[in-house]
Amino acid sequence: MKAWMITAANKLELVESPSESAGEGCVKIKVLKSLISAPDVNIYSGKAGVALPVCPGGFCVGMVIETGEGVCDLKRGDRVYVRSQMSCGTCANCRSGKSWKCESMKIRGYSCDGFMRDFAVVSAADCIKIPDRVKNDEAVFIDYISIAVQAIAALDTDKGDYIAISGAGTLGIILGQVALYYQAVPIIIDVDKDSLAAAKNLGLYYTVDAMETDPRTKIFHITGGKMAERVAHIASAEMSVSRSIDFASRGGRLAIIGRSGCVGTLSCSLKNAVKNNLTITCITNGAKNDQVAMNMLVSKAVSVLPLITTEVSFNDIPAAFAKEDSIIRGHMKTLIRYD
Numbered sequence: 437m438k439a440w441m442i443t444a445a446n447k448l449e450l451v452e453s454p455s456e457s458a459g460e461g462c463v464k465i466k467v468l469k470s471l472i473s474a475p476d477v478n479i480y481s482g483k484a485g486v487a488l489p490v491c492p493g494g495f496c497v498g499m500v501i502e503t504g505e506g507v508c509d510l511k512r513g514d515r516v517y518v519r520s521q522m523s524c525g526t527c528a529n530c531r532s533g534k535s536w537k538c539e540s541m542k543i544r545g546y547s548c549d550g551f552m553r554d555f556a557v558v559s560a561a562d563c564i565k566i567p568d569r570v571k572n573d574e575a576v577f578i579d580y581i582s583i584a585v586q587a588i589a590a591l592d593t594d595k596g597d598y599i600a601i602s603g604a605g606t607l608g609i610i611l612g613q614v615a616l617y618y619q620a621v622p623i624i625i626d627v628d629k630d631s632l633a634a635a636k637n638l639g640l641y642y643t644v645d646a647m648e649t650d651p652r653t654k655i656f657h658i659t660g661g662k663m664a665e666r667v668a669h670i671a672s673a674e675m676s677v678s679r680s681i682d683f684a685s686r687g688g689r690l691a692i693i694g695r696s697g698c699v700g701t702l703s704c705s706l707k708n709a710v711k712n713n714l715t716i717t718c719i720t721n722g723a724k725n726d727q728v729a730m731n732m733l734v735s736k737a738v739s740v741l742p743l744i745t746t747e748v749s750f751n752d753i754p755a756a757f758a759k760e761d762s763i764i765r766g767h768m769k770t771l772i773r774y775d
């Protein structure tokens with residue numbers, strides 16, 4: 437088995453290891469597609485400060501090539517998406533079937549090995565079967581869609597609610613589409629023109645360029661003066677949480693969204709949140725929404741393929757990392773193919 441490992445800052449090495457077979461409750465998969473995302477680049481540049489070596493790549497579509505003892509719902513040849521969060525399987529929450537609340541959750545490609553490798557052995561419980569109508573290049577975004585669905589639910593979003601989304605990166609744009617599906621009205625705010633243009637192309641009609649205009653004033657006008665009932669702050673956005681707090685209406689709700697373990701320092705003043713009586717919630721994963729997310733791809737409620745702006749082969753991964761700045765800016769995603 438071959439894996440790209442980040443062994444030191446700015447250093448990727450191809451490491452070969454003996455073949456591994458699927459143990460009890462596990463499947464062995466051939467990795468078919470993965471994505472390069474911001475945490476990968478932050479580990480590579482040394483900014484993330486995680487334990488090395490680590491194989492990057494949190495997102496994975498694969499094909500089952502071997503099943504271990506006790507696996508009955510997956511078979512050889514099935515296409516699967518593997519969740520980016522790896523639950524322990526042994527804590528109280530995992531044992532009661534609530535693996536998304538695992539007390540020692542690990543993030544693949546961050547706090548444990550990810551998928552920039554040819555084969556992987558994973559727990560069958562972490563795999564979701566991909567229906568025929570969903571392409572591999574779409575399914576690789578399942579975690580983003582699940583977390584967006586979780587955000588809409590946690591914000592208790594109603595039909596017709598304005599939802600201000602701070603950050604038009606991959607997650608922000610997907611969240612905007614999910615908000616439209618639930619008949620809310622997304623207003624997406626960013627400082628990057630290209631990302632806002634991509635959001636507009638995907639049907640998000642209210643875009644706010646925070647470099648050109650004061651977003652608070654613009655949101656005031658769009659909402660007829662009442663401000664947004666719901667605000668989603670994407671943790672990796674180039675905006676402060678304090679600013680997002682000011683987008684909310686009195687008594688509104690604010691969600692801060694970022695994968696647990698992948699978020700750096702987030703400081704803010706809560707003065708206006710208290711003044712406006714906001715409810716604040718934090719969302720770190722997509723809970724049990726993978727099937728809902730898959731259905732949204734089947735029904736074309738969410739469109740993700742336009743977010744893929746670059747495609748590289750497994751062998752070209754180091755070259756892609758070398759131009760890190762260009763591959764993670766805004767909404768743009770680099771897809772990895774393994775052929």
Ligand SMILES: [Zn+2]
Pocket residue numbers: 523524525526527528529530535537538539540541
């Ligand atoms: Zn657990």
